[in-house]
Amino acid sequence: MGVQESYPIDVAAIREDFPILDRKVGGDFTVPGEGEDDDLPLVYLDNAATSQTPKQVVDAIVDYYYGYNSNVHRGIHHLSQEASVAYENAHDRVAEFVGAAGREEVVFTKNTTEAMNLVAYAWGLEELEPGDTVVLTEMEHHASLVTWQQIAKKTGASVEYVRVDDEGRLDMEHAKELIDEDAKMVSVVHVSNTLGTVNPVAELADMAHEVGAYVFVDGAQSVPTRPVDVKDIDADFFAFSGHKMLGPTGIGVLYGKEEILDEMSPYLYGGEMIRRVTYEDSTWEDLPWKFEAGTPVIEQGIALHAAIDYLDDVGMENVQEHEERLAEYAYDRLTEFDDIEIYGPPGDDRGGLVAFNLDGVHAHDLSSILNDRAVAVRAGDHCTQPLHDKLGVSASTRASFYIYNTYDEIDELVDAVDDARQLFA
Numbered sequence: 213m214g215v216q217e218s219y220p221i222d223v224a225a226i227r228e229d230f231p232i233l234d235r236k237v238g239g240d241f242t243v244p245g246e247g248e249d250d251d252l253p254l255v256y257l258d259n260a261a262t263s264q265t266p267k268q269v270v271d272a273i274v275d276y277y278y279g280y281n282s283n284v285h286r287g288i289h290h291l292s293q294e295a296s297v298a299y300e301n302a303h304d305r306v307a308e309f310v311g312a313a314g315r316e317e318v319v320f321t322k323n324t325t326e327a328m329n330l331v332a333y334a335w336g337l338e339e340l341e342p343g344d345t346v347v348l349t350e351m352e353h354h355a356s357l358v359t360w361q362q363i364a365k366k367t368g369a370s371v372e373y374v375r376v377d378d379e380g381r382l383d384m385e386h387a388k389e390l391i392d393e394d395a396k397m398v399s400v401v402h403v404s405n406t407l408g409t410v411n412p413v414a415e416l417a418d419m420a421h422e423v424g425a426y427v428f429v430d431g432a433q434s435v436p437t438r439p440v441d442v443k444d445i446d447a448d449f450f451a452f453s454g455h456k457m458l459g460p461t462g463i464g465v466l467y468g469k470e471e472i473l474d475e476m477s478p479y480l481y482g483g484e485m486i487r488r489v490t491y492e493d494s495t496w497e498d499l500p501w502k503f504e505a506g507t508p509v510i511e512q513g514i515a516l517h518a519a520i521d522y523l524d525d526v527g528m529e530n531v532q533e534h535e536e537r538l539a540e541y542a543y544d545r546l547t548e549f550d551d552i553e554i555y556g557p558p559g560d561d562r563g564g565l566v567a568f569n570l571d572g573v574h575a576h577d578l579s580s581i582l583n584d585r586a587v588a589v590r591a592g593d594h595c596t597q598p599l600h601d602k603l604g605v606s607a608s609t610r611a612s613f614y615i616y617n618t619y620d621e622i623d624e625l626v627d628a629v630d631d632a633r634q635l636f637a
Contacts, residue, residue, distance in 0.1 A: 226615055238252045238586060256588050257587060257588060257613065259456070259565075263458050263614050269460070269518045269522065284296040311440070313470060314470075316500060317499070318466075318467060319465070319473070320465060321464040321509075328451055330479040334478065337367060343368075343369075344369040346364055346372070347374065348373050351401060352430070357598065369396070382411055384412070391416075391419045395423055396426070399430070402433065403431075405595070406596045407556030408556045409557055426448040428447070428448065428449040429450045431450050432451070434563070437532060438532040447467070451465065458522055459519035463516050482505040538619070539559060539564045540562075543558070543560075545622060547559075553568060553571070555608060565610055568611075574607065575607035578632050581631065582628045587628050589612075590609070592607050592608075593608075
């Protein structure tokens with residue numbers, strides 16, 4: 213592809229909103245900034261794990277704590293009313309962002325994993341029984357795989373896995389075989405956090421609905437990086453996390469069709485989610501509050517609102533184009549070397565990440581060498597152990613990109629990998 217002279221977004225202006233990108237790193241991490249080796253500019257390429265946070269989102273958090281910090285839905289006083297409105301508006305903003313019908317379909321959780329568990333326990337324990345099948349894919353994140361695996365053990369249901377082919381794509385003919393009359397839930401990752409594969413989730417939803425099954429889409433890697441409309445996909449459930457899309461840690465989102473959520477029992481019980489309590493019984497609040505027991509993620513929800521505003525200002529089509537250009541460039545640069553194996557589809561047909569291994573060098577060793585060059589990547593199985601087993605490796609090195617990354621940073625990555633090659637030669 214060659215280095216692009218221009219970007220679809222103003223990367224230089226965006227980087228000014230992220231002070232952490234100006235950090236110098238190196239030396240002893242227990243005393244940051246004090247060592248003589250703390251002089252290398254940070255190259256942050258671990259965005260699939262957690263993205264960085266712009267000043268605008270941090271300002272929203274500070275404004276909440278300095279201006280109207282209070283619990284929601286419980287007080288008549290001014291601060292509680294102001295916080296309640298901001299928290300409810302955050303639900304509305306998320307609903308608008310992903311195409312939900314309204315706040316009734318948006319439940320705040322602490323992350324994608326909790327959203328998956330909410331449905332698995334509140335719906336799966338009640339509805340699944342022996343003879344039923346939950347259909348997953350071989351590229352599922354542990355948040356989906358482990359959760360449905362354990363629920364199946366509790367209910368007597370079985371779990372089947374759609375095969376991944378040699379290019380890192382789903383075998384859709386195999387999917388058709390597995391999604392039959394016994395299937396009750398199809399849970400599929402939208403964008404693989406290891407392979408970068410963008411799965412045909414709308415097609416899988418059609419298959420599921422033809423046999424009366426529900427579909428749950430893990431959007432942890434898609435909502436931050438591309439336009440998503442849950443109605444166009446026709447997902448019954450869809451989950452994602454704030455910390456991968458410029459927001460804070462500690463907040464995730466479960467989208468669910470209102471008619472399905474309305475029929476489900478709560479997953480957690482206690483304050484906030486109740487309407488009426490007697491010594492004999494209780495009734496539940498309206499959606500989405502019946503699934504948000506206790507003091508909810510108030511500050512995190514308000515900050516997620518600010519993060520969505522930031523991404524909308526950039527434009528999600530632009531975010532996607534920028535990521536895909538970076539991923540293609542990284543793929544092309546790394547394939548210049550014949551001793552690097554890259555996992556997943558070609559560079560022009562993947563999400564914004566590249567997982568790879570350098571022949572003869574363990575991923576953890578490579579990551580350590582990259583860290584010496586101030587290049588931050590992920591090394592390990594990326595919460596996809598069974599997929600790595602299928603690939604025949606215990607771990608891989610993953611570089612993942614976001615709106616503030618540049619081609620120059622990818623060149624820094626490739627140069628550092630080349631240094632590792634020579635070190636282990």
